[in-house]
Amino acid sequence: xxxxxxxxxxxxxxxPPSAPPxxxxxxxxxxxxxxxxxxxxxILTILSIYFVAKIILASTPWMWNGVWTTSSLRExxxxxxxxxxxxWSVLAERWNQMLFGFKYPVEAYWRPTLAFVLLLVCIAPIxxxxxxxxxxxxSAIYPFLAFWLIWGGTVLTPVVVAVSLIAGxxxxxxxERLTGFATGLLxxxxxVALVLYLGSFxxxxxxEFIALEPVASRDMGGFMLNLxxxxxxxSLSIPLGIILALGRQSNMPIIKGICVVFIEFIRGVPLIxxxxxxxxxxxxxxxxxxxxxxxxxxxxxxxxxxxxxxAEVIRGGLAALPRGQYExxxxxxxxxxxxxxxxxxPQALKISIPGIVNVAxxxxxxxxxxxxxxxxxxxxxxxGPISSSTAWTGIYWxxxxxxxxxxxxxxxxxxxxxxxxxxxxRTDHH
Amino acid sequence: xxxAHMKVSDEIAISIENMNKWYGTFHVLRDINLDVQRGERIxxxxxxGSGKSTLIRCINALEEHQQGSITVxxxxxxxxxxxxxxxxxxxxxxxxxxxxxxxxxxxxxxxxAPIWVRKIxxxxxxxTAMHFLEKVKIPEQADKYPGQLSGxxxxxxxxxxxxxxxxxxxxxxxxxxxxxxEMIKEVLxxxxxxAEDGMTMLCVTHExxxxxxxxxxxxxxxxxxxxxxxxxxxxxxNPQSDRTKLFLxxxxxx
Numbered sequence: 001x002x003x004x005x006x007x008x009x010x011x012x013x014x015x016p017p018s019a020p021p022x023x024x025x026x027x028x029x030x031x032x033x034x035x036x037x038x039x040x041x042x043i044l045t046i047l048s049i050y051f052v053a054k055i056i057l058a059s060t061p062w063m064w065n066g067v068w069t070t071s072s073l074r075e076x077x078x079x080x081x082x083x084x085x086x087x088w089s090v091l092a093e094r095w096n097q098m099l100f101g102f103k104y105p106v107e108a109y110w111r112p113t114l115a116f117v118l119l120l121v122c123i124a125p126i127x128x129x130x131x132x133x134x135x136x137x138x139s140a141i142y143p144f145l146a147f148w149l150i151w152g153g154t155v156l157t158p159v160v161v162a163v164s165l166i167a168g169x170x171x172x173x174x175x176e177r178l179t180g181f182a183t184g185l186l187x188x189x190x191x192v193a194l195v196l197y198l199g200s201f202x203x204x205x206x207x208e209f210i211a212l213e214p215v216a217s218r219d220m221g222g223f224m225l226n227l228x229x230x231x232x233x234x235s236l237s238i239p240l241g242i243i244l245a246l247g248r249q250s251n252m253p254i255i256k257g258i259c260v261v262f263i264e265f266i267r268g269v270p271l272i273x274x275x276x277x278x279x280x281x282x283x284x285x286x287x288x289x290x291x292x293x294x295x296x297x298x299x300x301x302x303x304x305x306x307x308x309x310x311a312e313v314i315r316g317g318l319a320a321l322p323r324g325q326y327e328x329x330x331x332x333x334x335x336x337x338x339x340x341x342x343x344x345x346p347q348a349l350k351i352s353i354p355g356i357v358n359v360a361x362x363x364x365x366x367x368x369x370x371x372x373x374x375x376x377x378x379x380x381x382x383x384g385p386i387s388s389s390t391a392w393t394g395i396y397w398x399x400x401x402x403x404x405x406x407x408x409x410x411x412x413x414x415x416x417x418x419x420x421x422x423x424x425x426r427t428d429h430h
Numbered sequence: 431x432x433x434a435h436m437k438v439s440d441e442i443a444i445s446i447e448n449m450n451k452w453y454g455t456f457h458v459l460r461d462i463n464l465d466v467q468r469g470e471r472i473x474x475x476x477x478x479g480s481g482k483s484t485l486i487r488c489i490n491a492l493e494e495h496q497q498g499s500i501t502v503x504x505x506x507x508x509x510x511x512x513x514x515x516x517x518x519x520x521x522x523x524x525x526x527x528x529x530x531x532x533x534x535x536x537x538x539x540x541x542x543a544p545i546w547v548r549k550i551x552x553x554x555x556x557x558t559a560m561h562f563l564e565k566v567k568i569p570e571q572a573d574k575y576p577g578q579l580s581g582x583x584x585x586x587x588x589x590x591x592x593x594x595x596x597x598x599x600x601x602x603x604x605x606x607x608x609x610x611x612e613m614i615k616e617v618l619x620x621x622x623x624x625a626e627d628g629m630t631m632l633c634v635t636h637e638x639x640x641x642x643x644x645x646x647x648x649x650x651x652x653x654x655x656x657x658x659x660x661x662x663x664x665x666x667x668n669p670q671s672d673r674t675k676l677f678l679x680x681x682x683x684x
Contacts, residue, residue, distance in 0.1 A: 327492050328529035332543035332595060333519030335511075342542060346533050425533075 061085075066398075068092050072391035090392050091402055094381075098402065101221015101376050102385050108152070108213060112224050115149040118142060119231065127417060129424075150220070150228070152212035160199030168192035217295040221376035223406055228295070229377075230364035230410075233302040237363070238356065240303065241310030242349075246340065248315055259311070266308035272369055274301040279373040298370055306363045313355030317348035350425045357418035361411045378403050438646060441468040442501075443599055443630045444489060449498035451481075451488065458484050459495070460654045468598075471631045473641040473662075476651035477677060482634045485651070486601045489632070490521045503598060519547050522592030526604040528584040530576035536563070536587050537572040540594045548595065555594070562590040566620050582613025586620050593624075600624065602633040636681060642666065650674045 035045045065085030067076045069092070076087035091098075100109055122142035125135035144158035171191035176184025220228065247259035266274075278297040286292060321344060329339035349356075371380030382399045386392055444466040451459040458481045466472060474482045487493040488500060491507055491514045500507040502517045531539050540559035544550045550558070563569045566586035568579075576584055585605055592600060602621065606614040618640050625631055625644045635641070641648050641662055648665040650658040650673075658665070658674045666682075669675045 322527075322529075324525055324527055324529035325531065328525065328531070330492060331490055331518055331521075331523040332591070333515055333547045334543060335515060338546050342546065343531055347531075350533065 073393070073395050074391075086398050087395060088398055090386070090395050090398055094386050094392070095402075097222060097386065098378055098381050098399075099222045100224050101219065101381065103219035104215060104221065104224070105213065105219075108215065111149040111152070111212065115146040116224075116227065118145065118149075119227075122146075127421075148212065150215070150224075151217070152214040154203055154207055155210040156199070156203045156206060160196065160203060164192045164195035164199065167195045217293045220295060222381050223378045225295075225370070225375065225377040226364070226367045226407075227410075229299060229302060229367040229370065232299050233306060233363060233367075234360045236299070236303045237307040237310055240307035241314055241356075242345065244307060244311035245314035245318060248311065249318060263308045263311055266305055267312070271302070271305050271366055272372060274305055275369060275373050277301065294375070298373075298375070302363065302367065306359055309359045310356055313352045313359060314348060316355065317350075317352035318344065320351050321347055350422075353418055353422055353425075357414060361414055364411060364414075365407060378406065438470050439468045442466070443468045443470070443503060444632075445499075445501045446489075447499050449488065449495050449500060451484065451493065451495045451497075458654050459488070462498070462656060464649075464656065466599075466630065466632065468630055469628050470647065471625050471629075471645050472633070472647045472649060473645040474632065474634045474649045474651060475636060475638075475641070475677075475681075476657075480651040481654040482651045483603050486523075486603060486632050486634055489599075489601060490518050490523055492523075519543075519595060520597055521599045521601060522595060522597035523601040524585065524588050524592060524603065524605045526607050528576070528581070528588045528608075530584055530588055530591070532576050535573050535575055536568075536579070539576065539587060540591045543591070544594050559590070559594050562593045563587070565593070565623070566590045567616075580613060581609045582616045585609065585613075585617045589617075589620055589624070599630045599632070602631065602635065604634050604636075606635065606637055638666065638682060650677065652677070 036042045062084045063086055065080070065083060066088040067079050067085060068088045070076045070079060070087070070089040071093065073087055073090070076085075076089060080087075096106065096109065100112060104112070119142070121135075122139045125131045125133065126139055141162075144162045148155055148158045168188040168191045172184045172188030174184075175187040244259050244263060247255050248263065250256045250259070275298060278301040279294065282297050282301075283292065325343055325347065326339065329343040334342065368377055368379040370377050371383060374380070374384075376384055382403060386399060387395070442465055444464070446462050446464040449459060449462040450457070462485060474485065476482045484493055488495045488507075489502060494509075495507075503520055505513050505517050505520075507513060507517060530536075531542070534542065537556060537559055540563065541552065541555040544555040544558065545552055548555075560569055560572065563572055566589055568583055568586055568590075571579060571583060571587070576587065579587065589600075589605075605621070606617050609617065614637070618637060621631070621633070621640070622644055631644075633640075633645075645662050647659055648662050649656055650665070650669075650671075652673050658669065658671050660670075665674075666678065669678055
């Protein structure tokens with residue numbers, strides 16, 4: 001008995017909390033841990049530094065020695081006399097074509113520029129919840145304003161479209177309350193068509209009413225075209241993608257079937273074939289005489305394409321939500337639209353943000369594919385009019401570096417924003 | 431606890447007749463007949479897979495039954511969505527895993543359904559919510575998110591969220607099974623208080639102390655059937671069926 005040690009223990013004095021030990025810090029320690037932790041890592045570090053240094057040493061003088069003021073590649077070569085140097089003159093001379101296309105009237109450059117600045121104002125309250133909510137009124141007006149600025153013509157055209165949409169919405173709300181969703185939707189569509197029809201007489205009668213010089217769609221080009229396609233298609237394809245994702249989850253077999261077939265078909269087809277369809281084949285499906293704008297056809301195709309991908313991303317988000325969330329919403333008596341809008345979609349979209357941003361960035365870069373159906377976007381301008389001009393034929397690096405820079409700034413910005421948004425929306429642990 | 435508060439009226443709150451349910455070919459609920467009076471507190475127990483959760487989930491149509499009828503507060507549960515929504519807004523439910531909405535604050539969790547389903551003004555809904563959060567003793571957490579609360583606190587919020595809809599019946603689906611032992615008591619205390627206020631309650635639980643203290647009736651289920659039901663004293667001290675005896679010896683035996 002006395003051999004067994006006494007295991008009884010009672011703590012009478014609680015241990016007070018104390019400060020953590022002081023961490024070793026400093027540059028040397030960090031480098032030893034991260035760059036030179038063993039001899040393989042040390043060799044890799046030195047090799048990496050060597051390659052990075054070599055690239056920088058080779059490219060910096062080339063960029064720095066660049067020539068900005070000549071008017072052709074041949075003059076550049078004469079100025080450089082065989083030394084390494086870029087021929088930036090092409091950017092100095094052709095920057096406007098790369099931004100706006102080669103047919104957009106020079107004296108109207110301020111219009112797309114203003115539209116771009118206003119675009120930032122428009123998306124600010126959508127991207128940042130902390131900004132005053134009444135800024136959203138401007139966001140609602142912006143699409144019509146931007147259309148008027150970029151395409152020109154009488155201000156009545158976008159006003160008529162806006163009025164028709166408001167009329168359609170009001171008709172939908174009123175009729176839906178009285179008779180139900182389907183008739184409400186139908187009367188909304190009828191109201192839109194009616195106002196558009198009546199409005200077409202007004203715009204035809206007053207083509208000069210507060211008019212800007214009209215610019216045809218085929219004259220749009222350069223990075224402006226990429227931005228137009230990117231913003232319009234992303235903003236249209238997210239709501240469409242949500243509808244498709246919800247439709248694919250639906251219990252109603254016909255709706256589910258339509259959504260599944262649509263998504264699977266679009267995902268099985270390369271974007272470039274859809275663009276050729278938009279360019280050539282689509283006009284066969286419309287009655288003769290209707291000449292649907294090429295940009296509009298391309299927007300439809302890219303939107304459908306990315307909506308299918310976004311739908312699959314959102315479906316993943318919906319599937320990741322625990323069943324209990326649906327049940328809690330049901331048990332509180334929320335109906336389907338309320339449960340989706342208030343409970344399910346806010347959480348599912350939050351999970352889907354990285355995927356949606358991934359699709360959006362990819363979509364924005366894919367807008368350069370329109371250059372193959374002879375639209376002169378940024379890449380189309382470089383490949384076509386600029387590279388084939390006698391002054392600048394044979395110049396590549398400078399032009400494509402410029403294109404890379406423009407796309408990188410936009411895409412990197414989008415991706416940084418999405419990471420910031422994810423941190424903002426994190427409510428599970430602060 | 432005074433008997434006067436625990437009065438049961440003759441009015442029928444829930445009436446289930448010859449109800450059957452299948453999952454595919456598996457017969458989960460078999461010939462369930464159950465009348466619940468207004469103000470009655472029923473504890474349902476039984477081994478896992480006995481269909482007890484499924485039974486109370488049928489009462490607010492989270493699960494669909496295939497045969498028989500369920501009438502809640504005079505509303506017959508059918509495939510009619512209007513009836514289902516009506517029943518759901520009258521019947522509160524607490525889940526094993528709380529199922530709070532993680533993207534909303536505690537207060538927003540509590541005001542969401544009153545504002546959107548009952549169309550109550552936001553201010554009034556917030557006052558009601560604070561009243562019930564005080565009742566479950568966590569008004570100071572109103573602006574936090576569910577993820578910042580302990581399990582016991584979350585379950586009390588879930589109870590408050592249901593109460594904000596002013597339900598006439600409360601369903602509890604194993605409300606303490608996912609909780610640490612230290613937190614079970616705070617949730618049970620809240621439920622006992624609710625029972626004293628005369629709420630009609632159906633609880634699926636294995637807390638036999640709670641059953642003895644609060645229930646008017648204990649129902650034992652096995653293999654989708656109601657095997658035995660009785661007053662708590664009789665049920666625990668004098669179980670009739672062998673299955674019940676075995677079950678009680680297993681959960682009370684250690």
